[in-house]
Amino acid sequence: MRMGAGERRTAFHALDGIRHSLGKIELAPSHLTILLFLMLCAGLLMLYAWPTDSAYQKVSPASVALMQEGEWVALSGQVQQVDGRATGTSIQLCGIGEGCVRVFASRKETETEGLLALAPGQELRAWxxxxAATGGTRYVRLHRTQVMD
Amino acid sequence: MSIDPFLLVFALLGGILASLLPGLHPNSISTILTPWLGSSEAWPLVLVALLGVRLALQFLPSILVSTPVGQTEIGLLPGARMMREGRGLEAVAVCAWATALSVGLALLLSPLLLPILPALFAAVKPWTGYLLVLAAGTLILAEREIKKAGLALVVFLMAGALGAMALNLPLNDPLFALFVGFFTMPALLMGEEREAIGKKQQPQKSMGAVGKDILPFILLGVVFGGLSDLLPGLSTPAQVATLATLAVPLSAPAHFLALVASIEASHTTFAFTSAASTGIARVGVVAMIGQIEPITEAQLPVLLGVFAIAAAVGTGALLVVGKWLMPRWHMLDWKSMSWLLALYLLVMTGLLDGWLGLLVLGMASGLGVLAWRLGVRRTHVMGSLIVPSILHAFGM
Structure with a gap:
């Protein structure tokens, strides 16, 4: 859409207004140094001091049964069984020498076609x-998976 | 996701070295090294560090030798122009200010955008194709003379066909081959750089001082950078910057450079927020990180933290390296340099993308020279990105 002369003037005036209101700000090298220092400090705080309780927690398949509902987990294991269902795909994932957990990808929320092609024995990482299913059994509702070659 | 402080320092130093060499984009580094290092918990953060450092430093090669800078290929035009006017040091300072301020602002705005981005995406998506057609038409008609607009349309469509082909080929970094061809090779072939290199750069009283008149353009750049993350078709800052030139009065190359640099910086910063809230990342490295491990709101502080550190370090390095290099640049033997640079770019393209990449580079170079000869704006080669985006928006 082509701007009319009036609209264009208004846009230019708005820009001039910003320029005018910023008129007293001087851009000196010391200001840039302070800005970079603040960015460094903010970055270090976010990286090393930010609470990360809600991030994915690395766990083994067996320990999911003991975890609280709603906790975010990252786990890996061997695919034991894959079931396609009307609502999505259910995978039995087992750790080496330990228990298993059921991970479920809802058709609504996740791309499930690739998961159906998984074969027993393949290594899978899951986030x-x-x-909790009926009866309180814990399972993992998938956000994403990665097949390990 | 976590990273050891020593590894972080190592990644930042590696990022500085890699950023000074055109062609070693984090996209390429990630493509090559992820199969080996992808399982390490720190690897995604190493990639973020490389991306952040490069964000600022990428402007240096673009100012010095007109090589493309990431996704802001037309960023080389105002920077190289300032270099030719002997204002290379000022161009470096403008890029440093634009990068630091835009990353800072985008970091502050990210928590506010997080909850509303999904709704904004959904609202804009149906109109993307029409908006892009409108934008392309405006871009061509900006030539003003009918004959030139016709020639611009030819260049735009040819670039569009080449872009559609290149983006569908199995190339690691098709944009590198395309934009080295469109901009750098014609500049080398036509001896344009000799003009820049022969010009002694004016010293600055204090490195990092710039006119305050660039501030509005940095603020606008942050707004346009946010838009470029929002519109599915306008996925690169280069496209947004090209369109912005039609709507914003840009009387000086420093203003344009500030606008382009801040679009690039804010677009890259917002890409993390966009990936966490909608699952869509419009920056290659961010998308690759999402494939290694999903980007969630919980991980944003860590990712943005590393990015802020790296952007600050990259900006500092840009000022230091620029201050050292600029006064010495005119002493170089440009004739040998241009051959070496052309050879280096050919080798890099060959290593990255093989003979297919070299083919794309050759065709893009021809088109870049054609635009030059026809006397139309070289920005019309942005059809190489806009045409595929339009085709994609209409499901073709």
């Missing part, structure tokens, strides 16, 4: 949140 998701702990959910």
């Amino acid at each position: 998701g949140e702990v959910a």
Whole structure:
């Protein structure tokens, strides 16, 4: 859409207004140094001091049964069984020499076609949140998966 | 996701070295090294560090030798112009200010955008194709003379066909081959750089001082940078900057440079927020990190933290390296340099993308020279990105 002369003038005036209101700000090298120092400090705080309780927690498949509903977990294991269902795909994932956990990808929330092609024995990394099925059994509702070659 | 402080320092230093060499984009580094290092918990953060450092430092090669800078290929035009006027040091300072301020502002705005981005995406998506057609038309008609607009349309469509082809080829970094061809090779072939290199750079009283008149353009750049993350078709800052030149009065190359640099900086910063809230990342490295491990709101502080540190270090390095290099630049033997640079770019393209990449580079170089000969704006080669975006928006 072509701007009319009036609208264009208004846009230019708005820009001039910003220029005018910033008129008293001087851009000296010392200001840039302070800005960079603040960015460094903010970055270090976010990287090393930010609470990361809600981030994915690395766990083994067996320990999911003991976890609280809603906790975000990252786990890896061997695919034992894959079931395609009307609502999504369910995978039985087992750690080496330990227990298993059921991970579930809802058709609504996740791309499930690739998961159906998984074969027993394949190594899978999974990220998701702990959910409780009827009866209180814990399973992992998948956010994302990665097949390890 | 976490990173050891020593590894972080190592990644930042590596990022400085890699950023000074055109062609070693974090996209390429990630493509090559992720199969080996992808399982390390720190690897995504190493990539973020490389991206952040490069964000500022990428402008230096673009100012000095007109090589493309990441996704802001037309950033080389105002920077190289200032270099030719002997204002290379000022161009470096403008890029440093634009990068630092835009990253800072985008970091502050990110928590506010996080909850509203999904709704904004959904609202804009149906109109993307029409907006892009409108934008392309405006870009071509900006030539003003009918004959020139016709020639611009030819260049735009040819670049569009080449872009559509290149983006569908199995190339690691198709944009590098395309934009080295469109901009750098014609400049080397036509001896344009000799003009820049022969010009002694004016000293600055104090490195890092710039006119306050660039501030509005930095603020506008942050707004346009946010828009470039929002519109599915306008995925590169270069496209947004090209369109912005039609709407914003730009009387000086320093203003344009400030606008382009801040679009690039804010676009890259917002890409993390966009990936966490909508799952869509419009920056290659961010998308690759998302494939290694999902980017969630919980991880944003860590990712943005590393990015802020790296952007600050990159900006500092830009000032230091620029201050050292600029006064010495005119002493170089440009004739040998241009051959060496052309050879280096050919080798890099060959290493990255093989003979297919070299083919794309050759065709893009021809088109870049054609635009030059026809006397139309070289920005019309941005059809190489806009045409594929339009085709994609209409499901073609």
